[in-house]
Amino acid sequence: MSLSPFWDLFFGAALITKAIWYFYERPTNHGVSKLRQLSFYLGMFLAFILLVGPIAHLAITKFWLHMVQHVGLMMLISPLIVLGSPIKVLVNSRDLRVKKIIVGIGRNILVRQLFRPEVGFLIFLTILILTHFSPLADAGMINPNIHEFELILFLVGGFIYYYPVMSGNPQPFTVPYAARVLSLFAMMLPETMTGFFLYSGNKLLHDVPMKMSDMNGIADQHRGGAIMWAMGMLIDAIWISMAAYEWIANEKRIADAND
Numbered sequence: 241m242s243l244s245p246f247w248d249l250f251f252g253a254a255l256i257t258k259a260i261w262y263f264y265e266r267p268t269n270h271g272v273s274k275l276r277q278l279s280f281y282l283g284m285f286l287a288f289i290l291l292v293g294p295i296a297h298l299a300i301t302k303f304w305l306h307m308v309q310h311v312g313l314m315m316l317i318s319p320l321i322v323l324g325s326p327i328k329v330l331v332n333s334r335d336l337r338v339k340k341i342i343v344g345i346g347r348n349i350l351v352r353q354l355f356r357p358e359v360g361f362l363i364f365l366t367i368l369i370l371t372h373f374s375p376l377a378d379a380g381m382i383n384p385n386i387h388e389f390e391l392i393l394f395l396v397g398g399f400i401y402y403y404p405v406m407s408g409n410p411q412p413f414t415v416p417y418a419a420r421v422l423s424l425f426a427m428m429l430p431e432t433m434t435g436f437f438l439y440s441g442n443k444l445l446h447d448v449p450m451k452m453s454d455m456n457g458i459a460d461q462h463r464g465g466a467i468m469w470a471m472g473m474l475i476d477a478i479w480i481s482m483a484a485y486e487w488i489a490n491e492k493r494i495a496d497a498n499d
Contacts, residue, residue: 290313291313304460306464357415424480
C-alpha cells in the first residue's frame with residue numbers, strides 16, 4: 241500500500257497558495273500582530289512537513305506516525321492557524337470579490353451554527369471517535385485515500401472547534417472567557433483517554449500491513465497511544481493557559497474601567 245503523489249501535489253499546492261495569499265494580504269495592515277502572523281506561518285510550515293513528503297508516506301503503514309499527524313494537525317496546527325486571524329484578514333481582503341464572498345458565507349445561518357462552541361465541540365469529539373474507534377479508523381489504515389480524507393477531517397474539525405474558543409477573528413456569537421477555558425479543559429479528557437486506550441489495550445483496533453505481525457502491530461499502536469496521551473495533554477495545557485491568561489486580562493480591563 242502506497243500513497244499517490246497526487247496528495248503531495250494537492251496539499252503542497254494548497255498550503256503554499258494559502259501562505260502566499262496571507263503574505264500578499266499584508267496582515268499587519270488589518271491589525272494582525274507579528275506574533276499572530278508567526279503563528280500562522282508556523283502552522284503552514286508544520287502542516288507541510290506532516291502532509292507532504294516522507295512522513296505522509298510512512299504514516300500510511302506506521303500507526304504511530306499517523307498519530308503524530310493527528311495530534312499535529314488537529315491539536316496544534318489548527319489552533320496555530322486560527323491564532324493567525326485568517327478570517328479577519330479575509331473579511332478585510334484587498335480583493336473586494338473575496339471580501340464579498342466571505343462576508344456572504346459568514347451571514348449564512350447554517351455556516352454560523354458551525355461556529356457555536358458547543359457545535360464545534362461535538363464535531364471535534366465525533367471526528368476523534370470515528371477516526372479511532374469505528375470502521376473508518378480501520379479503513380484509514382487500509383486505503384491511502386481514506387487516510388488522507390481523515391487528515392482533512394483533522395484540519396477542518398480542529399479549525400471549527402478552536403475558532404470560537406480563541407480570539408483574533410470575527411465571531412458570529414459571543415463566547416464568555418469562562419466557557420472557552422471550560423471547553424478546552426473538557427476536551428482534554430476524551431483526547432487523553434483515547435491515547436490511554438490505544439496505549440494500554442492489548443487488542444489491535446485496526447488492520448496492519450501484511451508484512452507486520454500482530455505483536456509488532458500492537459507495539460505500534462501502543463507507541464501511537466503514548467504520543468497522543470502525552471503530547472495531547474501538553475498541547476492542551478498550552479491552549480488552556482492561553483485562554484485563562486486572556487480571561488484574567490479581560491477581567492483586569494473591566495476592573496480598571498470600573499475604577
